[in-house]
Amino acid sequence: MKVRQTRKITIAGAGLAGSLLAVMLARKGFRVDVFERNPDPRLAGSLGGRSINLALAERGRHALRRAGLMEDVDAYTIPMRGRMMHALDGNQTFQPYGKDDSEVIWSTHRARLNLGMLEAADRRERVKLYFRHRLQSIDWDKRELVCAALDGDETHKHGFDILIGTDGAGSSVRQAMSEVTDLGVSVELLDHGYKELNIPPGTDGDFQLDPNA
Numbered sequence: 001m002k003v004r005q006t007r008k009i010t011i012a013g014a015g016l017a018g019s020l021l022a023v024m025l026a027r028k029g030f031r032v033d034v035f036e037r038n039p040d041p042r043l044a045g046s047l048g049g050r051s052i053n054l055a056l057a058e059r060g061r062h063a064l065r066r067a068g069l070m071e072d073v074d075a076y077t078i079p080m081r082g083r084m085m086h087a088l089d090g091n092q093t094f095q096p097y098g099k100d101d102s103e104v105i106w107s108t109h110r111a112r113l114n115l116g117m118l119e120a121a122d123r124r125e126r127v128k129l130y131f132r133h134r135l136q137s138i139d140w141d142k143r144e145l146v147c148a149a150l151d152g153d154e155t156h157k158h159g160f161d162i163l164i165g166t167d168g169a170g171s172s173v174r175q176a177m178s179e180v181t182d183l184g185v186s187v188e189l190l191d192h193g194y195k196e197l198n199i200p201p202g203t204d205g206d207f208q209l210d211p212n213a
Helices: 016-027 058-066 070-074 110-122 172-178
Strands: 010-011 032-034 054-056 078-081 082-086 092-096 107-108 127-130 133-139 142-149 157-160 162-165
Touching: 010 016, 016 032, 016 058, 016 110, 016 127, 054 058, 058 070, 070 110, 107 110, 110 127, 133 172, 162 172
Parallel strands: 010 032, 010 162, 032 127
Antiparallel strands: 054 107, 078 107, 082 092, 133 142, 142 157
8 A cells, every 4th residue: 555545544652753653644744653562651750761862953953943933942952063082191182073163963852852752743643652552563464563562461453555664673563573584683792881971060060071972
């Protein structure tokens, strides 16, 4: 089925990509159903998820402008003009990202950005959000999702015309596709993680490190 032949699209995953895509498709006149296994972060809070800041380049900002969200996002982004390297002796060396101050990337909070895009999607009459729905299987012949409701033991079936997987690195959609065809995908798990350190404001209430690096 070609996109122009349907007005209904199903998205698996309500993270950054899924919520933004839902907004943009709704603006194009499509009806969009979005399924997400996690609770609604607007109700459950989002502090327990991945909190590390995002760096938005012009490509990402262009997509947000196309979705009509850039003005809201600008309210909580900070321009980063380069990286600051800290030597063991305390010396600092600034390395700019571009040739001048116009070439920057923008730092923003992942969870806050996701919340804003979910709010924008939820305001669209053509978008329906289903949280706490874990994708169990996909019947490609019937064009049908089987989702388990995490609030109970029930399973739900959902027919789809077009399905788009935006459910991250451990994508259930990709796994279901690989069960019926060879995608040529290889997955390698890294043996390390990351640690985020929060540096509170100084006694004057200002940043203790350069906020633009």
